Each structure stands twice: as structure tokens, then as C-alpha cells.
Amino acid sequence: MKNLHPCMGRVNNKGRIHLPVCPSCNMFCKFCDRRIDDGAERRPGMSRALVSPEDAPLRVAEALELCPEITVVGVAGPGDSLATDHACRAFRAIGKRFPNLIRCMSTNGLMLPEKIRDVAKAGINMLTVTVNAVDPVILNELNDGIVYHGELLTGEEAGLILIKNQLEGIRLAVDAGLVVKVNTVLVPEINGRHIGAVARAAMRRGASICNIIPLIPQQKLSHLSVPSCTEIDRARNEAERYIPVFRHCAHCRADAAGLLFGKDFGNDIYHARASETFSHG
Ligand code: SF4
Numbered sequence: 206m207k208n209l210h211p212c213m214g215r216v217n218n219k220g221r222i223h224l225p226v227c228p229s230c231n232m233f234c235k236f237c238d239r240r241i242d243d244g245a246e247r248r249p250g251m252s253r254a255l256v257s258p259e260d261a262p263l264r265v266a267e268a269l270e271l272c273p274e275i276t277v278v279g280v281a282g283p284g285d286s287l288a289t290d291h292a293c294r295a296f297r298a299i300g301k302r303f304p305n306l307i308r309c310m311s312t313n314g315l316m317l318p319e320k321i322r323d324v325a326k327a328g329i330n331m332l333t334v335t336v337n338a339v340d341p342v343i344l345n346e347l348n349d350g351i352v353y354h355g356e357l358l359t360g361e362e363a364g365l366i367l368i369k370n371q372l373e374g375i376r377l378a379v380d381a382g383l384v385v386k387v388n389t390v391l392v393p394e395i396n397g398r399h400i401g402a403v404a405r406a407a408m409r410r411g412a413s414i415c416n417i418i419p420l421i422p423q424q425k426l427s428h429l430s431v432p433s434c435t436e437i438d439r440a441r442n443e444a445e446r447y448i449p450v451f452r453h454c455a456h457c458r459a460d461a462a463g464l465l466f467g468k469d470f471g472n473d474i475y476h477a478r479a480s481e482t483f484s485h486g
């Protein structure tokens with residue numbers, strides 16, 4: 206699988222399509238900005254449109270016509286993959302029509318222990334779990350709370366549940382045979398000295414690789430600065446003491462399509478339908 210995956214195998218001649226099928230999220234990261242836009246910005250969470258699970262195979266067919274090098278179908282937003290059943294439904298539909306494409310899902314991990322069976326049944330091969338801290342006090346600086354079983358939880362209580370579910374979910378996903386990558390948003394002022402602890406916890410649960418993503422200062426963290434190259438290097442080196450580090454993240458949008466560093470076909474596939482969708486803000 207690795208040599209067919211543009212991100213995991215670092216193969217430049219293979220592509221991916223991200224399907225923006227997730228309408229909502231179940232937590233409030235302080236730096237999150239999910240918007241439906243015109244495609245101008247290249248960063249996670251942004252999408253031109255929201256696609257229904259039923260429509261997903263059609264979008265994949267269109268993408269394959271434009272870019273036959275696509276080997277991976279990913280779901281990475283704009284909301285969370287497990288906050289609704291949209292992502293799993295889309296993956297099941299894609300599996301029926303395109304069984305040979307690698308299925309790659311990103312999640313915040315809150316619902317992972319409860320949904321791991323659905324994830325496995327949807328034929329997901331590779332899972333990314335974003336873990337920004339394994340200490341509830343630090344997490345509280347990055348996250349305003351979670352919605353868990355219909356209840357809004359904040360503070361340490363929310364952090365403890367989120368961390369427990371993320372780590373347990375990683376272990377369950379690894380046991381189910383998925384390749385697990387852990388993403389961590391690096392905010393030097395908040396979790397800069399905590400990256401090793403996150404990497405160690407991920408390694409102990411069986412994750413294969415981690416990805417340190419520099420903060421894009423926005424929303425409630427807009428007053429912070431963009432991590433410097435030195436800070437990013439230091440964090441990656443710290444993580445690498447425990448687990449291999451992925452160093453070529455392209456900060457893909459939730460509706461990216463094509464080769465990782467080539468032309469993006471997202472506009473051709475999604476733009477015309479932007480007005481039929483809604484933003485979950
Ligand atoms: Fe999967 Fe992330 Fe690569 Fe998309 S950018 S294909 S979600 S690893």
C-alpha cells in the first residue's frame with residue numbers, strides 16, 4: 206500500500222482526492238476555521254463545497270478522468286469524519302465502485318473507540334488521528350470543549366475524555382489492521398515542549414508515523430506567531446526520538462484533488478456545486 210500512497214510513500218507520481226463530506230464537528234479547537242470558499246486558500250478545513258455520501262463515487266469518477274494517477278481517496282473535513290456517519294457511508298459507496306483505491310480517513314479521534322467497527326467495515330486502510338496534547342491542562346489551551354453524547358463538556362473533564370478516546374482509538378485501529386498516522390498541530394507557546402510526550406504516547410499505542418503541523422494563527426489563536434523553522438525542526442527532532450516523522454505535509458485542503466505538488470483539480474470537481482451546499486461554520 207505504501208508505494209501507492211502519495212503521502213505515506215512519498216510517491217510523487219500518485220495522487221489523492223479529498224472528499225469534503227463531513228458537515229460538522231464535535232469539538233471546538235481554538236485555531237479552527239472551516240469555511241466554504243472559492244478555492245483561493247490552501248490550508249486544512251477549507252472546502253469549495255460539501256459533497257453528499259451518495260454523490261461521492263461520482264466525484265471520484267470525475268477526478269480519475271482528470272487525474273488517472275489518483276490512488277487514494279481521503280476524507281479530511283471540513284468537519285470531523287466521525288461526528289456524523291457521512292464519511293463511513295461515502296467510503297462504503299466508494300469501496301463498491303472503486304475497490305482498488307486506498308481509503309484514507311482523518312479524525313479528531315473523539316468517537317473512534319465507539320466507531321472503530323464502522324471504520325473497519327468501511328474498508329479504511331489508513332487513519333490519521335489528530336492529537337494535540339496528552340495533558341488535559343495543555344489541551345485546554347488549545348480546545349474550548351467537546352460535544353460528547355449530546356452534552357457540551359469543557360475544561361479538564363473534556364480534555365481527559367478526549368485524550369482517553371484518542372489513545373484508546375489509536376490502539377483499536379492498529380489492532381484492526383489499519384496504518385495509523387498521528388497529526389499534532391505545533392503551537393510553540395502552548396505545546397512546544399510537549400511534542401515528545403505526544404509522540405511517545407502515539408508510539409506506545411502502535412501508531413506508525415507522526416506529522417507535526419505548524420499552527421496557522423487564526424481564530425482565537427490569531428495573536429500567536431507562525432512557528433519558526435527552528436521551532437518546527439526542534440519539535441520534529443523531539444518526536445523522532447520515539448516515532449518516524451512525516452516531513453513533507455502539503456497542508457492539503459479538505460477538497461484537494463490531484464498530485465500532492467501538482468495541479469489541483471478541486472475547482473473542476475467541486476466549484477460548480479458550491480452554491481448547492483452549506484457551511485457548518
Ligand atoms: Fe490521507 Fe492526509 Fe494524504 Fe489526504 S493528505 S491522502 S488524508 S494522508
Ligand code: SF4
Pocket residue numbers: 230231232233234237238239250282283284285313
Ligand atoms: Fe476544526 Fe478539526 Fe478541531 Fe473539529 S477537530 S474543531 S474540524 S480542527
